[in-house]
Amino acid sequence: MERKKEVMIGNYAIARGLVEAGIDLAAAYPGTPSSEILPGIIEFNKREKGSTYAEWSVNERCALEVAIGAAMIGKKSACMMKQVGLNVAFPPLPSFDELKIRGGLVMVVCDDPGPQSSQTEQDTRLISVLMDIAYFEPSSPDEAADIAYYAMNYSYEHKLPVIIRSTHRVSHARQAVSIFPKGKRIVDLKEGVLNKTNGNLEGSKLGIVSSGMTYSTTLDVLKEMGLDNIIPVFKVTSIMKGKISGDKNKGIIEFVDKVEHVLVLEETDAVLELLIGKNGKVLGRNTGHVPSAGELTYNVIRDILGDVLESLKITKKKFFYDYEIEDATKEIHIVQRPPKLCAGCPHRATFYAMKEAFPEAVFPGDIGCYTLGTSLGAVDTCIDMGGGINIASGFYDAYNQDGALIPIIATIGDSTFFHAGITPLYDAVKKNKRFMLIIMDNGTTAMTGMQPTPQTGITAQGELNKPILIEDMVSSLGIDFLKVVDPYDVPLMINTIKDAYNFLSLEIKKAAPAVIIARRECVLSSRGKEKPKYEEIPLEKTCIGCRTCIDYFGCPAIQFDDDKNQVIIDEGLCTKCGVCLFVCPMI
Amino acid sequence: MNKTKRIFEQTPETMEIICAGIGGRGVLLASTLLIECAVDADLSAIASDEYGMSQRGGSVVSHVKIGDAKSPVVGRENAHVLLAFEESEFYRNLTFIRRGGLAIINSRNTSIFESVDKVLKKRNIAYFLIDGDKIAKEKGMIQASNMAILGFFSAFSIGPYNHDALRHTIEKKVKESLVLKNIEVFEEGFLKAVSLSKNL
Ligand code: SF4
Ligand code: SF4
Numbered sequence: 010m011e012r013k014k015e016v017m018i019g020n021y022a023i024a025r026g027l028v029e030a031g032i033d034l035a036a037a038y039p040g041t042p043s044s045e046i047l048p049g050i051i052e053f054n055k056r057e058k059g060s061t062y063a064e065w066s067v068n069e070r071c072a073l074e075v076a077i078g079a080a081m082i083g084k085k086s087a088c089m090m091k092q093v094g095l096n097v098a099f100p101p102l103p104s105f106d107e108l109k110i111r112g113g114l115v116m117v118v119c120d121d122p123g124p125q126s127s128q129t130e131q132d133t134r135l136i137s138v139l140m141d142i143a144y145f146e147p148s149s150p151d152e153a154a155d156i157a158y159y160a161m162n163y164s165y166e167h168k169l170p171v172i173i174r175s176t177h178r179v180s181h182a183r184q185a186v187s188i189f190p191k192g193k194r195i196v197d198l199k200e201g202v203l204n205k206t207n208g209n210l211e212g213s214k215l216g217i218v219s220s221g222m223t224y225s226t227t228l229d230v231l232k233e234m235g236l237d238n239i240i241p242v243f244k245v246t247s248i249m250k251g252k253i254s255g256d257k258n259k260g261i262i263e264f265v266d267k268v269e270h271v272l273v274l275e276e277t278d279a280v281l282e283l284l285i286g287k288n289g290k291v292l293g294r295n296t297g298h299v300p301s302a303g304e305l306t307y308n309v310i311r312d313i314l315g316d317v318l319e320s321l322k323i324t325k326k327k328f329f330y331d332y333e334i335e336d337a338t339k340e341i342h343i344v345q346r347p348p349k350l351c352a353g354c355p356h357r358a359t360f361y362a363m364k365e366a367f368p369e370a371v372f373p374g375d376i377g378c379y380t381l382g383t384s385l386g387a388v389d390t391c392i393d394m395g396g397g398i399n400i401a402s403g404f405y406d407a408y409n410q411d412g413a414l415i416p417i418i419a420t421i422g423d424s425t426f427f428h429a430g431i432t433p434l435y436d437a438v439k440k441n442k443r444f445m446l447i448i449m450d451n452g453t454t455a456m457t458g459m460q461p462t463p464q465t466g467i468t469a470q471g472e473l474n475k476p477i478l479i480e481d482m483v484s485s486l487g488i489d490f491l492k493v494v495d496p497y498d499v500p501l502m503i504n505t506i507k508d509a510y511n512f513l514s515l516e517i518k519k520a521a522p523a524v525i526i527a528r529r530e531c532v533l534s535s536r537g538k539e540k541p542k543y544e545e546i547p548l549e550k551t552c553i554g555c556r557t558c559i560d561y562f563g564c565p566a567i568q569f570d571d572d573k574n575q576v577i578i579d580e581g582l583c584t585k586c587g588v589c590l591f592v593c594p595m596i
Numbered sequence: 597m598n599k600t601k602r603i604f605e606q607t608p609e610t611m612e613i614i615c616a617g618i619g620g621r622g623v624l625l626a627s628t629l630l631i632e633c634a635v636d637a638d639l640s641a642i643a644s645d646e647y648g649m650s651q652r653g654g655s656v657v658s659h660v661k662i663g664d665a666k667s668p669v670v671g672r673e674n675a676h677v678l679l680a681f682e683e684s685e686f687y688r689n690l691t692f693i694r695r696g697g698l699a700i701i702n703s704r705n706t707s708i709f710e711s712v713d714k715v716l717k718k719r720n721i722a723y724f725l726i727d728g729d730k731i732a733k734e735k736g737m738i739q740a741s742n743m744a745i746l747g748f749f750s751a752f753s754i755g756p757y758n759h760d761a762l763r764h765t766i767e768k769k770v771k772e773s774l775v776l777k778n779i780e781v782f783e784e785g786f787l788k789a790v791s792l793s794k795n796l
Contacts (some may be wrong), residue, residue: 016632125646149642149666182668183628183643185635225666232610232664233671307671331673334691337715344684346618348654581738 013108014185017049019150019175019434022186024049024118026157028057033084033112035063037074038428039457040091041126042346043119044179047469057191065460067471068394068428069094073101073116080114080170085161087115092131094118097394097429102140105170112164115157116142119175122276122304126177126374128391131304132278134248141251145174147382148244150184153319155196156246176276178222178304200246201260204228204237213241214323218261218281220245223274223305230311234326236318241268245281245347253284261285272298272317276305292317311571350381352566355529356449360387361562361592362502363418363447367510370416371404373397375430377422378451378456379449383547384563388420395429398419399481401444401522402437408442414490415509417444420524423479424454424462431482434522438486443513443521445506448479449496451531483524489516490523497529532584541585551577551595562592607755610663610712612670616689617702618680619656622742625770626679627658630757633765634662637756644668655685662755677754679745681728687712691725695719698752702728702745724748724792737777747785751793759786 017025022047027035032054037047047063054061060551066072071451072088079086090098097117101108118133137144141168145160146152154434164171202210210216219227224244227266243264249255253262265271265285269275273282273293282293292298299305299313315327350357356379363372364387373396374380374388382388390400400420421430426448434446454460461467466476483491490512494505502525509523530538548558552575559569559576566582567589569575590596613630618621627643634641641662659670664726670692678693680686690712693699697718701708703725718725726748728741743766749757763782770778 014635016628018633048682177668178667179643181645183631183645185641204728222667226669228666229661229669230671234676262626306665307669307674328672331719332690333715334673334719337709337711338690340711341687341709343687346655346684 015187015188015275016183016185017150018045019147019153019179019182019184020045020119021049022150022154022184023147023157023173023175023180024156025186025188026159026194027087027115027161028053028061029079029189029191030158030161031085031192032087032161033060034076034079034086035061035089036086037089037465038069038072038097039454039460040094040119040122041457042175042180043089043091043094044119044457044460045180051469061189063469065465068361070100073098076104076114076116077101077108077110079108079173080112081406083111085113085165087117087161089117090119091127092118092120092133093127093129093393094577095131095133095136095232101134101135102142104454105140106144108170110168110170113161115164115168116170116175117157117160117173118177119177120277121177121179123177125304128166130277130434132276132280133172134280135278137172137174137278138251138284138496140143142170142172143249144174146174146245146246148221148224148246150179150182153179154186155198156193158194158195159198160264164312174221176222182222198246200244200257202241202243202264204231204242206238206241210241210264210267213268214321215240215272215317216264217242217272217274217383218245218264218285219243219274219283223276223310226305226307226310227274227314230307230314233311234314236324236326242470248284254552257394265290270321272313274305274310275430283578284566302325311546327564347384348381349384349563350564351532352380352556352564352579352582353532353586353588354378355451355527355532356382357385357562357564358496358499358586358588359420359447359449359502359527360385360498361588362499363387363420363506364561365499366503366506367416367418370418373400373404373417373419375419375425377425377454379420379422382420385561390589393429394425395421395433398430398433398437401446402433402440402442405442405444414443414514418506419444419446421448423448423450423452423464424460426479427463427477434483434524435486437522438488443517445509445513445523447506448483448524448526450479450528451528451534452528453531453532453534455533459531479526483526483594487520488522488524489519490521490522491526493526495529496527497586497588499588502527511582532586543585543587543590546578546583546585546587546589548576548578548589551593557594558589558592562589564578564589608663608676610661610665611755612665612675613614613660613662613677613679614670614675614692615658615660615679615681616685616690617656617742618689619654619683621681622739623656623658623681626681626742626746627660629762629765629769630660631662632769634701634756636765637761639663639756640665642666642668651770655678655688657689664745677749679749681742681745693719693721695721697721698754699723700745700749701725702741704729724789726785726788728785732781735777735780735784737774737781740774741779743778743781744785744788747787748789750782751786751789
């Protein structure tokens with residue numbers, strides 16, 4: 010039989026496995042590190058000339074419930090999300106016990122240990138275990154394809170919803186992945202002790218229980234230490250219905266019973282550790298042997314193992330860092346590269362205008378690229394998708410109770426607005442909360458890779474549907490102050506924000522909040538589509554070195570040349586948007 | 597180049613490479629080419645990209661492991677090779693390089709900080725500076741400096757990464773409209789290394 014390999018990221022491998030398993034419907038809301046799975050499904054489905062239907066849902070709950078609907082009718086369906094997306098999708102989970110599906114239902118949830126690109130770490134396995142939902146956990150892209158295939162078929166056969174829990178190190182790793190024709194994948198899911206240790210476990214001083222990418226890294230570390238054929242490592246690939254007592258997982262308990270000590274290495278919470286129990290025998294997060302948060306990187310695992318092996322008097326293999334390397338770079342100025350909004354980003358212009366209009370305002374923010382507004386002092390809070398609007402409501406009540414009308418300027422992106430902003434805004438209108446909401450409409454879901462929003466009307470397949478305009482939605486809620494402004498027009502934006510504040514303080518009979526839609530396409534997605542606004546940016550010519558633009562604006566295309574005591578513009582980065590011309594006091 | 601050859605006389609069973617640079621300047625393409633090239637040579641390979649903020653000009657580090665490796669994460673002082681596509685990122689990622697390793701740095705400068713030079717010598721790490729940006733600019737493709745670095749690297753013929761193999765991978769994997777220019781820059785980087793070895 011034809012068997013090929015192709016290099017792809019873990020998320021594409023998951024997509025491949027699902028397509029080979031004959032997935033009928035896929036629904037997702039984008040979120041790092043899960044965003045590439047849906048496009049992968051669309052691509053492989055095309056290649057296989059299949060008829061899978063795939064859609065970007067407006068949020069994770071919609072994605073899950075659409076998938077549930079299809080599974081009830083008998084289809085093989087799946088939804089994808091990032092770990093905090095599962096919180097949004099949570100409502101149906103407690104009813105899964107009574108859920109009757111005739112088809113298959115796979116939830117792919119990608120965790121973000123670290124976190125690298127989320128507001129918080131969160132371990133999806135905890136929720137699976139709590140809700141008695143079976144989960145599978147791949148330890149590499151190649152295995153991810155197998156697991157996706159297996160999980161879908163398992164769900165279909167057993168009529169049980171299942172979760173595939175990935176992490177960014179699996180989802181974004183690149184590896185040659187086996188490709189099979191549809192329905193023909195041969196899967197041999199491995200669980201248990203797979204490294205060849207000499208002989209019997211009985212009397213082994215240390216055994217390791219691990220899963221996912223942490224398992225793979227642990228094996229590499231043991232190999233570096235020369236212990237991969239000595240210390241047995243038990244690989245956990247799935248936990249069925251929240252227990253390890255069942256047939257499939259009883260091997261874990263046997264393993265734990267046989268060895269003298271057990272070190273549990275897992276990301277991100279102590280899930281296996283809790284399931285195993287066995288106080289006194291198990292070393293892990295609860296005993297302080299494993300850090301309580303953060304990614305278990307190669308270095309972290311190497312340190313943990315070095316310490317544990319030494320404290321159990323097994324061997325001295327601690328890795329000692331050569332700190333001379335750090336010493337050598339101590340005096341060197343290494344350019345810091347914190348993430349920044351792009352040069353020419355319309356959000357930066359909006360934030361600048363907000364600060365100019367009301368430097369003393371409070372700024373509830375939200376989740377997206379524009380969370381980076383923190384560095385401009387224009388985002389004060391960031392808790393969860395859509396949370397900024399409700400927080401603004403709470404702020405208003407709190408200040409109002411004390412008799413103060415403080416300018417409150419909340420921001421939310423267009424995709425986040427559709428995802429979780431409409432209900433909070435409706436609620437705020439019902440109660441006449443007098444704050445300002447700026448919807449930063451750049452026409453796309455920029456943070457996660459430019460997925461289309463409902464306003465574009467563009468579907469996941471790239472077809473055109475009826476667009477839903479934000480202004481139509483907002484005005485239908487009964488809002489009286491609604492303006493659409495191009496953020497590149499900084500003076501107009503500043504004036505509009507001031508008008509909105511006047512409206513809120515003077516026209517108290519009219520419905521609040523006041524809403525401004527700051528509309529301009531994301532510079533990344535509009536690249537090459539539009540002529541630059543300006544032909545030349547004469548900033549360098551008039552610069553007197555006051556650093557206003559550096560300190561209060563921070564466009565990455567503007568650098569300060571200390572020798573010349575003036576700015577220089579990086580022509581490679583500058584988009585010639587001209588917003589800095591409003592910032593510089595010399596122009 | 598004698599010394600480096602000595603270091604790499606034997607390609608290790610598992611080779612670990614770090615590609616470091618800034619977003620949007622071809623780090624991820626370079627690591628993709630490295631892994632594809634290894635796979636073409638029938639080696640198993642795995643890579644991991646840290647690109648959360650890459651589109652926004654942040655630092656990007658890509659880990660590549662070929663041979664008998666399970667995870668795509670390189671440990672401190674474990675990388676055999678560091679390809680630094682920008683000089684600051686070279687300094688930032690110094691701790692990755694193992695004793696006896698190799699670093700290739702894209703930089704306008706012709707020397708590195710003395711303190712770093714000293715510690716690298718002490719750790720028997722060979723390093724080379726190459727002005728990839730200049731080469732790329734001369735060839736009319738400013739974004740292709742990554743190819744100059746790869747070309748230079750290919751001259752060392754470490755493991756699967758010899759000139760012909762890498763060139764072949766580029767021809768196969770780079771967008772058609774860009775292949776010719778990319779190859780030109782790659783060849784120029786390769787020649788730089790060759791002429792350097794003649795001078796030594
Ligand atoms: S604000 Fe104007 S004068 Fe001040 S440093 Fe920037 S460019 Fe120069
Ligand atoms: S015109 Fe000014 S603000 Fe716009 S990208 Fe160029 S330097 Fe930045």
